[in-house]
Amino acid sequence: MDAGALLDILGNENRRRILRLLSRKPCYVTEISEHLGVSPKAVIDHLRKLEEAGLVESRTDDKRRKYFHIAENLRLEVTVAPYAFGMKSAYPASPNLDISTCQHLSLETHELTVEAGTVRQNGGTALEPPPDVEPGEIATLASYLDELDDIERELSLAQRWVQGRISTVLERLADAVDDDSFLDAEILATIAGEERDTETISDEVDVPPSLVEERLQRLADVGVVNRSEAGWGLTDR
């Protein structure tokens, strides 16, 4: 779902408290109302918004009473920085996603062992449990989970590190080309790898082509970039 719509939903403390509660266990409206000290009417209203956004789903128990649980698995990332305001929401990648195509990143886990030992041997998909719990499987899964929690923390640390670096480099680059909006720096980054045309740059930095053209022309005047048949490129001055 759209990151803006998700922020609208999450920008309410009681809705966040409901999600926190439901992440512990599925609940009836009365349970949520009592736990939060919020009227059932208000809880129903929040649940309706959460359901409409697809974050929450309901089921009925054998006494036909409705109970609610979290339906989605998604993450939201927001970056607020002097040079950028970005937000994106993303669904977790499929377990079969191949991150080995990443050029800069390598992750070491015991994943292959776990996959080979439990999932592939049973011929099922990753989401399908094997017919019987094998001896030692609980210990193996718990260790793997512990390891994944560590990796998540490390990635988060690495993301903060990268964000800090981007900030530093943008500042230095903006300073070098005498630009205080960081736009020139962003533009230069898009043509650092290969020459690009105005339209492509415009798409990437999300500003109109005319403005991109104007900034590049200024940078060309001071000898930082030049234009060839293939597009705009850096002058290695």
Place this chain on the structure above:
Amino acid sequence: MDAGALLDILGNENRRRILRLLSRKPCYVTEISEHLGVSPKAVIDHLRKLEEAGLVESRTDDKRRKYFHIAENLRLEVTVAPYAFGMKSAYPASPNLDISTCQHLSLETHELTVEAGTVRQNGGTALEPPPDVEPGEIATLASYLDELDDIERELSLAQRWVQGRISTVLERLADAVDDDSFLDAEILATIAGEERDTETISDEVDVPPSLVEERLQRLADVGVVNRSEAGWGLTDR
């Protein structure tokens, strides 16, 4: 700042539009008002909230007119999943932070070259530009920025991958111990590496010690965990 407070601030479309605008360039109230089609009074009100939260700062120009810019550099991450609702806000790590202590993660960048070539040679800090722009520096910085952008995308992909894996493993583990709230699975992960006492586990999974004790007792009854002097540990059954 607190992630909840940050979500309250960001849960408003016009405040998000103001931040997006300010990330392009610092603006006067009138500029924001015209660009967004929102009354100056409402803009001032949003800016006040953003200032109180420390996200935005104002300066005055030489005609003593106030203009606003983004003050903070932070990131917010929210995870919504059937087993978890988590949010955290974090400031980017210091450029001197040593991510080489990460056990699972390795990042390959040309960072050291850039650092050696421009920052350390000049003896300044990472935020302080060298006195003169060296030949080729713009190209070097732009390439480095391009690379950092790639790394950011890869880390985000890796986070999604990890979140998907955690989900799968939690489901399998919860299934193995016959628990549909995922709480047992979370508890088991905390004691997978080493034995832990009830208080420590309670802190880590953020539920009361009495509940942790109750769940572990049940898991002990079915032979999944046992208790020793050092605390609770997994039975390798």
